[in-house]
Amino acid sequence: MSRKASPTRNPLLHALPTEQAQARRFGKARTARSTAILEDYVELIADLIESTGEARATDIARRLGVSHPTAINTIARLKREDLATARPYRGIFLTEKGEALARRVRARHRLVLEVLLALGVPRETAEADAEGIEHHVSEGTLKAFSEFLKESRVKKAS
């Protein structure tokens, strides 16, 4: 038997979720945290290629605000996970898998940003917060976000 103090002692407003449910939620957040960096990299690589024609390690490092060895290490992880390839002095390229991830991540980023703006968050605050929030927005939430935007655009056309 457990030595825990009497459970459900305080039947006040909003009790705790069950251990299992809470552990599941925290686990999802941990997973999201661990893929957040990969997502940022593939998104940035896609953006750089689209707007400048190439994505070099140094540029990636500078835009992320990290040292270049850090960027190179993470790019190595991208390669290991079959998300990117590199031709030295010729830039970083996304694999098919990497491009697919980049498409999803970019669409999600845009949507999250638009929702924040629609909710009245100031532009720069929205841009900054979206960079972190996006990685924790699941499909279900994305769905609701796009519904909300649709409505709010209709309402705005009044």
Next chain:
Amino acid sequence: MSRKASPTRNPLLHALPTEQAQARRFGKARTARSTAILEDYVELIADLIESTGEARATDIARRLGVSHPTAINTIARLKREDLATARPYRGIFLTEKGEALARRVRARHRLVLEVLLALGVPRETAEADAEGIEHHVSEGTLKAFSEFLKESRVKKAS
């Protein structure tokens, strides 16, 4: 001079932000990531104390879905950062600083959850996503969220 390929080659929709601006945003997200775990711990400790009278390392570990040495290690970090203290076999306690953080974090968590629900996100999805999103929601965004909720409550009372 830089050896970069011709910059601003593609003057299409939404160009990249400046390097500095983007680095600042990514840096904020990194900071948020590194404090997310501390925030989850103090919030959970406060919740456990409030609803069961105590917060023991094992319970914390189980609710987080991690091994107990992992929880103990992180609790050591909480102590180092003057957020918590522990009396062995008697549970974890928050310092003044810890309680202050817990209050802020709990209020923020609630608000984020309510906004997701108000946007039509299904309950369990909202609970799960909020656990990760909350750590990236700044003061400015929080402000906008509470404004939005105020309006949406008024509208609902129609």
Next chain:
DNA sequence: ACCAATATGTAGCTCAAGCTACAATTGAAG
């Protein structure tokens, strides 16, 4: 063709966050 600036690569470190395996302590039930 050369050279210097830029880019890339490598070595080696720190810290956080996770794990398993094992040891020690404690307190509740008999």
Next chain:
DNA sequence: CTTCAATTGTAGCTTGAGCTACATATTGGT
């Protein structure tokens, strides 16, 4: 009062993500 299950603690490992310092490679300009 003893015992044993539960809790806590320790040791030692892995991986990711960051850093600095130094070494090597490439290329654009002269």
